[in-house]
Amino acid sequence: MSALRLATRAVVRSALAVARPSTRAYGGGAAPPTVDQLTQHIVSLLSYNSSLDGKAIQANSHLINDLGLDSLDVVEFVVAVEDEFNVELPDGEAETIFTPKQAAELVSKYHP
Amino acid sequence: MVLPSHIPSLRQFMLRRDVMVLYRDMFRTIREVNDSYYREYLRDWVRTEFKNHIKETDEREIQLLVAQGRKRLQEFQTSMDNAFYRT
Numbered sequence: 365m366s367a368l369r370l371a372t373r374a375v376v377r378s379a380l381a382v383a384r385p386s387t388r389a390y391g392g393g394a395a396p397p398t399v400d401q402l403t404q405h406i407v408s409l410l411s412y413n414s415s416l417d418g419k420a421i422q423a424n425s426h427l428i429n430d431l432g433l434d435s436l437d438v439v440e441f442v443v444a445v446e447d448e449f450n451v452e453l454p455d456g457e458a459e460t461i462f463t464p465k466q467a468a469e470l471v472s473k474y475h476p
Numbered sequence: 477m478v479l480p481s482h483i484p485s486l487r488q489f490m491l492r493r494d495v496m497v498l499y500r501d502m503f504r505t506i507r508e509v510n511d512s513y514y515r516e517y518l519r520d521w522v523r524t525e526f527k528n529h530i531k532e533t534d535e536r537e538i539q540l541l542v543a544q545g546r547k548r549l550q551e552f553q554t555s556m557d558n559a560f561y562r563t
Contacts, residue, residue, distance in 0.1 A: 436496075436530070455497065
């Protein structure tokens with residue numbers, strides 16, 4: 365990705381209004397979040413998805429088998445997680461995410 | 477050895493992966509859009525376009541759709557880069 369596009373992204377992101385709880389509060393010298401904290405945050409992020417209304421979302425809920433999402437929804441979820449935690453997950457590892465806990469573990473690995 | 481029909485071939489597997497990668501690249505690009513309403517509009521549009529073809533099984537058709545999608549994404553990325561220059 366060019367330096368220009370990276371700079372554009374930084375400017376755009378700083379202007380974004382975040383209405384929901386964000387891990388931006390986790391940065392700036394605060395202790396890094398634990399995997400459990402990240403998992404709970406991701407579970408609450410999933411609960412905003414209206415297609416999952418009424419479904420019990422747990423740390424090990426399989427996005428496809430338990431929550432009924434399709435593979436495109438899973439991709440969208442991973443991008444939303446990247447956006448929420450301001451991380452870029454490597455494509456190969458992002459493809460292994462199927463539960464909130466797996467997403468949290470990967471975010472913990474790459475969280476700045 | 478002939479694999480059971482429900483197991484995708486390597487080509488089908490790679491094609492499916494191309495679709496997922498394109499979908500992911502589109503959503504990653506869309507999040508750079510400044511306007512939240514336009515961002516949501518684009519997400520809905522991409523989601524609808526992909527899901528309209530989710531049952532497509534013809535490999536050549538899927539390849540064509542992916543190539544078209546990749547071209548549109550590149551055009552959109554170029555227009556975003558140009559817009560940055562103009563402001």
